[in-house]
Amino acid sequence: MNSSRWLGAGLVLPATALLLLLFLAPTLLMGLMSLRNYTAGTGVGSDWTIANYLSVLTDGFYIEIMARTLFLGLVVTLATLLLGFPLALFILRSSPAVQTLTILLVIFPLLCNIVVRSFGWMVLLSPNGVINETLASLGLIAEPLDLMYNLTGVVIGLTQIYLPFMVLLLVPALQNIPADVEAAALGLRASRPRTFATIIVPLALPGIITGSILVFVLTISALVTPRMLGGPTYKVMATQIYDEFMTNLNWPAGAALAFILTAITLGLIWGANRLAARYTKGLQA
Amino acid sequence: MSSLTIKNLKKRYDDLTVVNSVSLDVAQGEFVSLLGPSGCGKTTILRMIAGLLDPSGGQILFGETDVTRLPPNRRNIGLVFQSYALFPHLTVFENVAFGLRRQKVSGAELDTRVREALERVRLGQHGDRYPRQLSGGQQQRVALARSIAPRPSILLFDEPLSNLDAQLREEMQIEIKRLQADLQITSLFVTHDQHEAMTLSDRICLMSGGDIQQFASPEEVYFRPANGFVSGFVGSPNKLQGRVSGGRVALAEGVMLDAAPSMLEGAPLTVTLRQEDIHLVPGATGELSGTINLRIFEGASVQYVVSLGQGVEVLARVTSRGPLADLAPGTQVALEIAPDRIFLSPAEVSA
């Protein structure tokens, strides 16, 4: 149309083209790949099939991996909530100086490399790691505890890694609760715990939902930590996708698994947004 | 410096008409205000003159030159914004120098012209400061200096004083008036404040609903409003609902106004009466009389709420040093209103 339209088109073109060519196109291509047949030995075929999805959704091997991934997501989400909520409360109730320091201590690990942090957990949790050595030298255990290459290690690692997100979302959610509402409840002779359960938690719910979904989604798509702390035998969806593509070279199966993971992720985010929106609307009305 | 002419200027958004074929002219060196309520199209006209908005139709001429399709940077105008719009990352000096630098003015001449502009707004000492270090009034003066430094052919003001408090606003009005008189720049001033428009302007262009209602001198607009809208917008009016009755106007049963409506018998109409046009005669009874309900002292003036009976009330305003300044509530008064001070218009459809 006029010159400003041309200018606008020129300005968004590079970014849009990048996204279309290196994000949308690959994703669509993977969608097609997930519908191709696969024969061990010969590789990707040229027939269309939904067998990959069927096998992923019916094969006990994959079902176990998916169930384990979702269970892991649930446990890590609960753990971050249980650890994060009190920490968020502490941040809100501290003096400004303590507050700044605490927030810094929450953000610093967030920005530290996930590989580094997972490696740190290996140093701490391995059979001859810091924790086992300390406990042994104190005479508390005779045999080293199995803290790694199992659910425990992965949960500990992922909880630590995603806890900052939870805390940083809970702090504003709690902060936005008007003091008047809490005072009103206390004024109406509700006890502190009752006020907490019936006023604070429901009002912080949008923040709790957002934080929980974020942690859940990040956990089920985590690759590095489950691989480092879970080892090659403790499989989750992301590590299995990695293996299908890099080791088994069964790309159609990997693509199907990747699509299922994406569908769960996007579905949850979409659902959470709607839920949070509805809840917030109810609060405002 | 040049005159400004607008011919049939239009602005439409889909089926919403904001400016409806407006024509006006501002003579060289003249100061004209575009006055009207928000949404009347005055700011839209200003933005089209500045080149910040494309007209849907019509022409804009600076002198003889058609600038309708020129981009803003090639129109050589000054524009003073309501938000001042000073560049926060530049010093006062650099803010004022901005337009000059775009004209490739440099060195000693740049320095002289920036100082000159700053002196004009009495901020010669503040060149090194940043805008945030200045008060609101000082910031607006910098904005003024910035807009005049490049010697624009036309100066536009977009409600520049509405962010200032009352006292500062009056000082700035005088400042702008003096500056414009000194420089003789053709100026167009957009405002919703009638006092501001009266104080500053050679002529006022009163707008409503995208149309010009009256374009005349302040005196003309005040004393001879062209229609009910103008009389209702200028001064402090009473707006009353009435009905044509026996060739006169009935505000209520038995409350009659001495005016000659041109509408049909029984037609509803809106009566606009300026508060200062209502003359009170204490103790007298006349065709239109009532009792004083409330007295409000306002400083320079005193306002009365006069009850005419049947639930009709009007506001009257008198000077606080005059003989009528001390009427106690309950006083019986007759109301005298010159027939040419009564403005009748067809009843407004209630929105």
Added chain:
Amino acid sequence: MIPRKPTLLLTLFALLVLVFMNAPTVVVVLASFTKTSYLTVPPQGWTLDWFSEVLTDRGYRRAISTSLTLAAGATALSILLGTAASYALHHRLVRGRDAILSLVMAPLVFPAVVIGVALLQYISMLGFRGQFWILMLAHVLITLPYVVRSAMSSLTGLNPQLEEAAMVLGSNRFEAFRLVTLPLLKPGLVAGGIFSFVTSLDNVPVTIFLLTPRQTTLPVKIFASVEHGVDPSIAAASTLLVAGTAIALILAQKWVSFTRFF
């Protein structure tokens, strides 16, 4: 919430959680100074040998330089593309503003590993596998949302009349942007840039699929080394990454509060 002092119990709990959150990093940093040839905390003796080993090792040096080149290149491109797009989107110079914005933000909600495998498959098919520029563009993909988010919020905070004032004073659109908008966007862009740099420097789940056997980045090298057994040089390499992040964090603090990124 009613302002209230934290109870002793709450303080103790918070302290434990903070220790939990920072323990792995502290442990890695401590372990990198040990004189022993195996990892141990607290370190036995203090030495910088492991750092000099990492910094003189050809593999590590190449990984570090690859990581830095990648992060710097991706950040520069992200700022360029992101600022241009944000400007056009903010001023509504294009149709489909919401669609474009969602597209640019999409890599933020997609599982990183899925982006990685999708790209792997796509570029293998196009025959670009192992090209460094593809890897860099992939990093632009995942860092762009941070720059755009930051630039958009900075633009929203700007008085739109500033650019108009500049234009009326004789600048064309580009000059108005360069002389007025850009200087005022700088804090936001720097913050977005630092965040994008850290994101790129950290990335494994996309990078790992796009590397050739000969090239590697620092985090991927650490990740791969761990599978072959751990020694203090890995801790030293990790400490270097932590130090880099800490410097970025301190720089970012100077410009903006970056809690708004979450």
